[in-house]
Amino acid sequence: MSPDLRAEMVQEELGNLGSDATIAELFRRQAARTPDAIAIIAQGRQLTYRELDARSDGLARHLSQLGATRETLIGVAIERTETLVIGMLAVLKAGCAYVPLDPSYPKDRLSWIIQDSTMPLLLTTATTRGQLPPEAAHCKVIEVEGLIGADAGSEHIAEQADGSNLAYVIYTSGSTGKPKGVMVEHRNVVNFFAGMDQAIGSEPGVWLAVTSTSFDISVLELFWTLTRGFTVVVHAETGSVAEEIERWHVTHLQMTPSLARMLTFDARAFAALGSLKQMLLGGEAVPAALVRHLRQVFKGEMFNMYGPTETTIWSTVGGIEEVGTSVSIGRPILNTQIFIVDGERRLLPQGEVGELYIGGDGVARGYWNRADLTADRFVTIPALSATRLYRTGDLARILPDGTIDFLGRADYQVKLRGHRIELGEIEAALEECSGIHRAVVVLREDREGDQRLVAYMLADATKRASEAELRSALGAKLPEFMVPSNFAFLAEMPLTDNGKVDRKALLKMPLASVEAQTSATDVGAATDLERTIARLWQEALGRPQVGLHENFFDLGAHSLTVAEVHGRLQEVLGRTFDLVDLFQYSTVSTLAAHLAGAQANGRASDRAQRRRAAMQR
Numbered sequence: 001m002s003p004d005l006r007a008e009m010v011q012e013e014l015g016n017l018g019s020d021a022t023i024a025e026l027f028r029r030q031a032a033r034t035p036d037a038i039a040i041i042a043q044g045r046q047l048t049y050r051e052l053d054a055r056s057d058g059l060a061r062h063l064s065q066l067g068a069t070r071e072t073l074i075g076v077a078i079e080r081t082e083t084l085v086i087g088m089l090a091v092l093k094a095g096c097a098y099v100p101l102d103p104s105y106p107k108d109r110l111s112w113i114i115q116d117s118t119m120p121l122l123l124t125t126a127t128t129r130g131q132l133p134p135e136a137a138h139c140k141v142i143e144v145e146g147l148i149g150a151d152a153g154s155e156h157i158a159e160q161a162d163g164s165n166l167a168y169v170i171y172t173s174g175s176t177g178k179p180k181g182v183m184v185e186h187r188n189v190v191n192f193f194a195g196m197d198q199a200i201g202s203e204p205g206v207w208l209a210v211t212s213t214s215f216d217i218s219v220l221e222l223f224w225t226l227t228r229g230f231t232v233v234v235h236a237e238t239g240s241v242a243e244e245i246e247r248w249h250v251t252h253l254q255m256t257p258s259l260a261r262m263l264t265f266d267a268r269a270f271a272a273l274g275s276l277k278q279m280l281l282g283g284e285a286v287p288a289a290l291v292r293h294l295r296q297v298f299k300g301e302m303f304n305m306y307g308p309t310e311t312t313i314w315s316t317v318g319g320i321e322e323v324g325t326s327v328s329i330g331r332p333i334l335n336t337q338i339f340i341v342d343g344e345r346r347l348l349p350q351g352e353v354g355e356l357y358i359g360g361d362g363v364a365r366g367y368w369n370r371a372d373l374t375a376d377r378f379v380t381i382p383a384l385s386a387t388r389l390y391r392t393g394d395l396a397r398i399l400p401d402g403t404i405d406f407l408g409r410a411d412y413q414v415k416l417r418g419h420r421i422e423l424g425e426i427e428a429a430l431e432e433c434s435g436i437h438r439a440v441v442v443l444r445e446d447r448e449g450d451q452r453l454v455a456y457m458l459a460d461a462t463k464r465a466s467e468a469e470l471r472s473a474l475g476a477k478l479p480e481f482m483v484p485s486n487f488a489f490l491a492e493m494p495l496t497d498n499g500k501v502d503r504k505a506l507l508k509m510p511l512a513s514v515e516a517q518t519s520a521t522d523v524g525a526a527t528d529l530e531r532t533i534a535r536l537w538q539e540a541l542g543r544p545q546v547g548l549h550e551n552f553f554d555l556g557a558h559s560l561t562v563a564e565v566h567g568r569l570q571e572v573l574g575r576t577f578d579l580v581d582l583f584q585y586s587t588v589s590t591l592a593a594h595l596a597g598a599q600a601n602g603r604a605s606d607r608a609q610r611r612r613a614a615m616q617r
Contacts, residue, residue, distance in 0.1 A: 020162040022186040024092045026193070026227035028053065028156065034229050041248060042082040042234040052086065052226075053156075055148045059090035060157050062147050066140070068121060070095045071166050075114060075122035075139070076213065077101035077132060080236050084213065085222055086148055087123045095160025098168045099181070100213035104237065107133040108477040112178055113171050114139065117368060163187035169368050170216050172309050173413070173422040173482070181368030184216075188312040191361035193224050195333030199317040200303055204229035205251030205277060208244055210259070215419070216309045217283065221254060242269035245276070254280035254305075256418025257290055258560055261449055264293055265563035266579065273298050280305055282314060283418030285406060286327040287449055291320055304329055306406060308420070310377065310390045311336070312362035316404055328403040329396075336360035338404060339384050340396055347384060348397075355410050356396040359385040412503075414443040416451055417560065419481045423453075426484065429477050430455055435464030438493065440501050441484060446511055446542060450564075452485035452556065456506055459489055468554060485556030486511065486542065511542045530592045532572060537588070540565050548589045552582070 031039075035050035047055070068074060074091045076098045078084040091098040099117050101110050111133040114122070122141045124132065129143060167186045171179040196202070207230045209221035225232050233248050235241065241263060244250060253276055255263075260281060263269040273279070274297035282305030291302070306329035307315035316338065318330020332338045337359040340348045348354040357379075366374030378388050395407040409415075412423045423441045430439035438458040445451045455470075465473065467487050474483045494505035530548065537546045540561045546552075552562075566579045577595065585591040 021190045022092070022159065022161050022163060022165075023167055023189055023223050023227065024089070024161070025159055026190065027089065027223070030227050030229055037229065038231045039226060040082045040085055040232055040234065042080070042085075043236055045082055047082055049226075052082075052089070056086050056089040056093055057157050059086060059144060059147050060093035060160075063090060063094040063096065063121065064157070064160070066121065066142075068094050068096050070161055072096040072121065073099050073117050073119045073166075073169060075099045075101050075117070075119045075136075077103050077110070077122060077124045077128050077136075078144070079103060079125065079128055080234050082234065083125060083144060083148065085226075085232070085234065087144055088213070088222070089226075091123070092167060093157055093160065095165065097166035097183075100168070100170060100218075101132075102212045102214040103128040103131045104212075105214065105479050106476055107131075109179065109479065111135040113181070116171075116178070117169060117181060161186060163190060166365070168216075168219070170214065170309055172420055173425050178425070180370055180373060182216075182309045183365040183368055184309075184312055185365055188362050188364055189219060189223070191335050192220075192312045192314070192333070193227060195317075195336065195362075196220065196224055196314075197228075198334050200278065200280070200301070202228045204231075206231045206233060206248055207252040207254075208233045208235055208241070208248070208250045210235040210241065210253070210255060215283075216313050217254060217305075219313055225252075240269075242266065242272040245269075245272040250275070251277040252280075253278075254282070256283040257281050257286050258284065258417035258451075260294060261290055262560050262563045264290075265567040270297060276300055278303070281320075282306060283420075284415035285408070286320070288323040288327055289448060291323050291327060306330070306404075307358075307362075308390065308392055310364050311358045311360075311392075312364060315358050315360075315362055318403060326405060328399060329406045330403055332358075332360070333362075336362055337385060338396075338398075339389065340398055341381075341384070345379075345381055345384075350398045350400065353395055353397045353407060356392045356394045356404075356406075357381075357384070357389045358392060359387050359389040363388050363390050416443060416453065417481055417558075419479075421453075421482055426453065426455070426474070426478065426482055429474055430457065430470065433465045433470055433473050435460040435462075440493065440503065440506065442503055442506050444507060444511065450540075450542075450560075452542070453482070454486040454488065454506075454511070455484040456488045456490055456493070458493060461489075464489065471554060480558070485558070527592065527596075529596055530588050533569065533592055534588045536565050536568050536572070540568075546588060549587050552586045557586075 031049040031053040036048050038046050039049040039052045040047040074096045076087050078087050088098050099119055101113060114135045119139050122136055122139050123144050124141060125145055126143050163186045165186055166183055167189050169181040169183050171181050173179060207221060207225045209232050211218040211221055222232060233244055233250060235244060263273060276298060277300045279298055279302045286304050302320040304318045304320050304327050305314040307313055315336050316329045316332050318328045320327060339357040340354040341357055342348055342354050366378050378390055380388055393409060393411045393413055395410050397405050399405050414421050414423060426441045427439045430436055436457050436459050440456045442454055443451055444454050470487055471483060494502040534546045537552060541555050541557060562582050566582055570576050581594060585594045
């Protein structure tokens, strides 16, 4: 089927369904069109559309028997397997709304979501049940393995929801220190699906889904795809992106620029990107330098995607061809309006910088149980639009060609490696730690592409927690991506003329001058190899010193820095070694000993082979 005919068919279908279309109905229609096509691949296991439809029907029927009905919120805490997709689809078929609970998130965060949402039901598996917090006991917890496929029957479960009902509630970082739930309706999602058809086409392929379900772009990866006939490969957390692209002949991949940058450090993964047909980048600003680097291997269609959770996944899309110093976020998708306004909410002319407001069919219902915050962020401006608008807090301008230039945040909400973060949530968590009187967190980028959170604190010197204690305390409350890479204790905070913390002054401080110093009891590097490893880690972490026995991850290393150091160390040493070695040997001392031993073993093996060859001659 040609792409044009496919798009025309989907648009006609949406027109017939009207405003009552739901994700479940669109999936059911696709399953009827291609029942024997492969819908899901997870950890090597495959499900056809017919099988996925039947198994999710059986679980949906069970949920209805338990009393779940329209807009019942149901938690989904399932590992990244085909069971995750079955569970989410069953919730939607039962007319309910799913609340994603990533099992890898800290229990404190999961506890808050469970309590705040007051979910009566929670789907999990025997594998993940033990990772749930005690608060899960306040709702009915269902292990789904024994229910999937049971009582599937030959009759489909009747449609239980319409377009005005909730499809999901996803919790995003909250400025008050607690995450907030964004309520998204089926009509919002269905319009988004139609917008994607128009913006990037809907010709099916093989899509590698790499995103946590707690991040709303997973809705595109798992459901837009399954309503358009794609095969979806569910990426396991410990899996290899390169291997999955090669094994399953992946054609489409959506990822944050940070993940894309990390893949460029791996020669195999970087080469594998060249086989893709489409690449979607979004979740944070796309550096022009990254695009130029990716274009060395990737010659297919590349898109820059922009949009907050509150306006349903992506609100603008821009095709990326040649780039200059910046990458445009493109134009609004179908039935979406963009406005650039000043502080008085007056429309600004082309070229002027202002706050970006979004209107149209993607604007969500609001925040769960937060009428005050909903009224503050979802506004009505009759002079601009007849419908509600969402004020993003982002700065932007309209370029002469009509595309939109994204210029960053107007407030203290930031994007880091694709995750939207309210800095206030981290600051609130820090101020609960021993001896911390005041905490300010900023996002720094001292080197291009190397973004990191840095916490500046005022503290009681006799009572304050150590850096290791701060990491441990934050790690128990926040996802890993929200734990600062660097911590600095200051004698006083820089202030503006009106007495507010001068965040710009913090950003201008030399990073090395505020680093926690290496322990006086730690021993410095002694060998050339140790000095080389220490130097590369110092550069990657932005630290004046890395001790021989200090753990890289305790100093703020993350997957991107590991990939960077791995690539640079291989280049300096002139030999290859596994990326996993940096996770297993996570100090200068242990990594140097491992690499030295591996090299010695390699030389001994070479000598043995030469001796055997000489004897044979």
